[in-house]
Structures are given as structure tokens and as C-alpha cells.
Amino acid sequence: MTEPNCLSTGGLDHVHEVLSGFVDRGVVPGLVAVVGRGDELHVHAVGTMGLDDDRPIQRDAIFRISSMTKPVTAVATLLLVEDGVLGLDDPIDDLLPELAERRVLRCSDGPLDDTVPADRAITVHDLLTFTFGHGMVLSEPDSTPYQRAVTALDLGGPPNPDGYPAPDPWLRGVGTLPLVHQPGERWLYNSGSEVLGVLIARASGRPFDEFLHDRIFEPLGMFDTGFCVPADRIDRLTTGYLTDPATGGLEVHDLPATGQWSVPPAFPSGASGLVSTADDFTAFARMLLRGGSHDGVALLSPEAVERMTSDQLTPEQKVGAAMVDDYFATHGWGYGVSMLTHPNDEPLSVGTYGWDGGLGTAWVNDPAEDLILLLLTQAAWTSPTPPEIVGAFRAAAYQSLGALET
Numbered sequence: 060m061t062e063p064n065c066l067s068t069g070g071l072d073h074v075h076e077v078l079s080g081f082v083d084r085g086v087v088p089g090l091v092a093v094v095g096r097g098d099e100l101h102v103h104a105v106g107t108m109g110l111d112d113d114r115p116i117q118r119d120a121i122f123r124i125s126s127m128t129k130p131v132t133a134v135a136t137l138l139l140v141e142d143g144v145l146g147l148d149d150p151i152d153d154l155l156p157e158l159a160e161r162r163v164l165r166c167s168d169g170p171l172d173d174t175v176p177a178d179r180a181i182t183v184h185d186l187l188t189f190t191f192g193h194g195m196v197l198s199e200p201d202s203t204p205y206q207r208a209v210t211a212l213d214l215g216g217p218p219n220p221d222g223y224p225a226p227d228p229w230l231r232g233v234g235t236l237p238l239v240h241q242p243g244e245r246w247l248y249n250s251g252s253e254v255l256g257v258l259i260a261r262a263s264g265r266p267f268d269e270f271l272h273d274r275i276f277e278p279l280g281m282f283d284t285g286f287c288v289p290a291d292r293i294d295r296l297t298t299g300y301l302t303d304p305a306t307g308g309l310e311v312h313d314l315p316a317t318g319q320w321s322v323p324p325a326f327p328s329g330a331s332g333l334v335s336t337a338d339d340f341t342a343f344a345r346m347l348l349r350g351g352s353h354d355g356v357a358l359l360s361p362e363a364v365e366r367m368t369s370d371q372l373t374p375e376q377k378v379g380a381a382m383v384d385d386y387f388a389t390h391g392w393g394y395g396v397s398m399l400t401h402p403n404d405e406p407l408s409v410g411t412y413g414w415d416g417g418l419g420t421a422w423v424n425d426p427a428e429d430l431i432l433l434l435l436t437q438a439a440w441t442s443p444t445p446p447e448i449v450g451a452f453r454a455a456a457y458q459s460l461g462a463l464e465t
Contacts, residue, residue, distance in 0.1 A: 066096055070459025075103050077455040081448045082106035086307065087419070087436040089116035089297065090448075091337045094456045095345070095431035102337055109298030109437065110309060118337055121288055121296040122435040123313065123320060125218045125331040125416035129252045130367075131275065131343065132329035133187055133395030135259050135267075137363045138274050140183070144262050147187070150180035154261045155254070157234030163192065167239050168203040174237045181242045186251040186258065187394040188371045192238030193254075194247025195382070208236055214250075218418055220286070220319040223326035226257045226267070246372055246380040246392060249330050256329025268327045278356045279346060281339040286327045287320050288334055296320065296334065297437040299418060304441035312418075312439065331416075337435055340422065344413075344431045348424045367394040368412040368424075382443040405450070406457040415440070421449045432456050 071094065078092055082105050089106025108114045139145040152159035158181055162174035177192075185191035201207045212232040213222050223229055233254070239247060260267040268286050276284050288296045299313035313319055320334055342353055347368065351359030359367075370391025377387035389403040398412035399405070413423035419436035434452050 066094060066099055066101060066459045070455070071101050074101075074452070074455040074459055075105070077451050078103055078105050078448075081451070085309075086446075086448060087438045088300070088309070089120070090434065090436040091116060091118060091120055091122070092435070092452060093337050093341050093431060093433040094459065095341060095433075096460070097429050100341065110300075112298060116297070117295070119283065119295055120435070121283055121292065121334050121336055122420060122437065123218065123299055123416070123418045124333050124335045124340065124420045124435070125418040126249075127335075127340065127414055127416040127420055127422055128329060128331050128333040129414055130347075130395035131271065131333060132252045132255050132259070133367055133393075134275060134343075134347075134359060135271055135329075136183065136187060136255050137359055137367060137394065139259060139262050141360060141363060145183050145258075147184045148182050150182055151186070151258060152180050154258055155181075155230065157230045158191075158254070161192065161242070162237040163241050164205065164237050164239055167196065167205070171204050171208060171237060177238065178241050179243070183258070184371075185242050186255050188376075188392060189246050189248060189251040190240075190243050190372070190376055191251055191254070192240045192242050192244065192247070193233060193236065194239070194250040196239060196247070205236065205239060212236075218328070218331040220324035220326070220328070220332060223324065223328065225325045226260065226327075229326055230254070230257050244376065245378070246376050248380075248382060252330035252395065253328060256327060259329070266327070267329065268323075275343070275358065276339075278358060279339075279342045279353055281335065281342055284333060284335040284339045286332045286334070287323045288315070290321075293321060295336075300438045302438050302441050302446075309438055337433060340433055340435075341431060344422060344424055344433065348426060348429070348431060368396060368398060369393050370398060370400055406454055415445055415449070417443075421445055421452075423453070428457075428460060430456075430460070 088110050092103040094101045102118050104116050104118050161177035163177050165173045181191045256267045263270045296315040300309040301312045346353035350361035351364045372392050389401040390397045391400045396412045396414050399407050408425050408427035411423050411425040415421040417440050419438045421434045423432050
């Protein structure tokens with residue numbers, strides 16, 4: 060039997076074979092995947108940088124991690140909480156007056172002027188848990204007055220650095236809208252992280268991207284992570300693709316040298332704006348798995364990490380909120396991450412947490428197995444449910460665990 064804290068060589072070979080199959084079939088042009096357990100770290104780089112770029116993809120390739128930005132933003136917020144600058148239960152009115160004295164829609168699909176006063180102020184905790192009342196509404200696009208207003212104001216949607224105004228006018232736009240639900244009443248995806256980016260900048264007195272660099276990226280050695288790719292590294296940024304849900308075919312979404320991540324954005328999105336590499340994000344993941352510390356750098360307290368990675372939602376807050384049917388039957392939401400709360404058809408242990416990026420990335424930490432699984436691809440997902448490659452990678456990785464080998 061293989062040692063319980065090790066990864067089997069044969070199992071890791073199988074992981075590589077599984078991933079190579081998706082590249083060979085043209086599902087993705089290339090990928091970088093990480094299987095990390097304890098002090099072991101195994102990186103698989105398969106395929107090319109793009110359909111029209113046949114350079115072999117390398118371990119240091121840079122990917123658009125989209126919604127995997129959210130846990131980074133949550134950690135930044137908790138740093139300010141531990142500094143004493145913010146409190147989880149603090150109202151945000153003083154720092155974000157645009158969101159003070161909110162009005163709330165009487166009916167979520169009703170006219171924007173049919174509102175009632177908010178029961179209370181929005182808090183930092185509300186933003187972290189996505190329960191502050193503003194976010195993605197689960198109905199047909201632009202089918203309600205609220206959704207049409209969000210679209211008109213460019214206040215949300217797919218990762219699109221070119222489509223957002225600067226933080227202050229963006230927040231003023233949000234402030235013109237009523238909330239969909241009362242603060243703390245219901246989970247609504249995405250917007251909490253966007254607002255947190257503005258809050259962090261104002262609370263710290265410096266731009267959001269600078270705060271992330273100084274307090275997270277530099278201490279953890281995440282030197283290739285940011286909101287754009289410098290010219291001297293742009294050759295390591297992969298071509299980004301959208302996937303046709305009907306045919307599975309790929310079409311170019313973002314080119315490295317001339318695309319949206321080649322220049323600093325007006326709005327550094329705390330929900331979906333970052334690019335990163337396998338080693339950079341693994342350092343971030345290991346920091347959380349080690350209770351807030353990595354390679355001698357203590358970033359967060361274990362208590363903060365525990366709170367971040369534990370379910371913070373009530374059953375009432377989960378009702379009708381998830382983007383995937385019955386998602387909250389087996390999952391919860393902490394601060395910027397989801398976690399498995401009950402067994403399901405995945406091999407993940409209960410307590411596993413992480414989040415995916417809709418432009419083609421996926422990450423989980425499994426504390427019970429001391430395991431990090433990270434998958435970075437250039438091909439966007441076609442739905443909120445991760446595609447086959449994610450499940451196949453995770454299944455193969457769990458088969459490689461020494462504890463499961465006989």
C-alpha cells in the first residue's frame with residue numbers, strides 16, 4: 060500500500076492521460092493542472108498556448124482566472140478586518156455613501172419605482188456573503204426592469220475589463236438602483252465582490268490593485284498575478300476562447316498582445332478581473348489550507364480562514380438563489396468560496412472548498428485529504444455547471460491518492 064500522505068505514480072500518470080485526452084480531442088488547446096498534497100506538488104502542462112499558437116504550454120503560462128478572483132478579494136477584506144480597519148458587522152454607509160439609505164424592490168421582477176425602505180444598513184458581512192441585496196437575478200436575461208437597468212449601466216456580466224467605468228462612477232451607477240432583496244435576506248451572486256473592491260480601496264486609502272499586490276501577492280510570491288499582464292510577460296498569456304455550447308467549437312475571445320488584459324483596466328474587478336499562474340494560485344491555495352500561513356508568511360489568522368471557508372448562509376438565504384438547481388442542497392457559501400456541506404456525486408470530501416472561473420479555471424482545497432486541485436484552461440465554460448474536464452480531472456486526481464491505493 061502507498062503511504063497515505065503520498066500520491067501514487069501510476070495515479071498521476073492516469074491524471075496526465077485523462078487531461079491529454081481532452082487536449083487531443085480539441086476540447087481545450089492546452090491546460091496546466093496542479094495536484095498538491097502535503098509537501099508534494101505535481102504540475103501537468105499539456106497542449107499549446109492557442110489554436111493558432113503552437114508553442115507548447117508551460118508551467119508558467121498565464122490564465123484569466125475570472126471568478127477565482129473572488130476568494131482573493133475576500134482575503135483582502137479579512138486583512139482589513141484583522142487590521143481593525145473594518146468590522147464584519149460594520150455598516151458600510153460612511154465608506155460607501157452611494158449605498159446608504161437603500162430602497163428595496165417590493166417585487167424582484169417589478170418596476171424600479173415600486174420600492175420600500177431597507178430594513179437596515181448593508182454590512183461588510185453582507186458583501187462577503189453575497190447577501191447585500193444586489194447581484195445576478197436568475198431569470199431570462201433582461202426579462203425584468205432591474206436586469207435591463209443593470210445591462211444599460213454596464214454593472215455586471217461576463218469578465219469584461221473594457222466594459223466597466225472607473226470604480227467611483229460604477230458605484231454611483233449601482234447606487235441609482237434599488238436592491239432586489241432586503242440586506243441579509245437572500246444570496247445573489249457576484250456583485251458583493253465588485254463592491255468589496257471599491258470598499259477595500261477606500262478603507263485602505265490606496266487603489267485596490269496596489270493593496271492586493273502589497274498585502275497578498277508580494278508576501279506570497281505571486282508575482283505573475285494581477286489585473287493585466289506587463290508587456291515583458293505578455294508572451295506567457297494564453298489566448299482566451301469562448302465555447303459554442305451547441306458544437307463545442309472554440310472562437311477567440313481575447314488575444315494576448317492586443318486584448319483586454321494587455322492594459323490596466325479602469326475598474327479592477329474584485330469579482331472576475333485577475334490573471335494568474337499555476338504556481339501563483341497554488342501559493343494562495345496553500346496559504347488557506349495551512350490556516351493563513353505559507354512558507355513562513357503569516358497572512359491571516361486560522362480563525363479568519365475558518366470563517367471564510369465555512370458556510371455562512373441560513374437556509375432562508377439559500378432559497379431560490381443558486382445558479383444550478385439544488386446546488387445549495389449539498390453546498391454552502393462562505394466568503395468568496397463555496398464548500399461541500401453534504402456528500403454528492405463528486406469524490407470531494409465534505410468540507411472541501413474553492414471556486415471556479417467561468418473563463419476556464421477551477422480550484423478546490425480538500426482539508427480532509429490535505430489536497431489542492433487546480434485546473435487552468437483557456438476555454439470558457441458554457442454554463443454555471445463546470446464541464447466534463449473538471450469532473451474527469453478531479454476523479455482521476457482522487458484515484459491517485461495514496462490513501463485510496465491498494
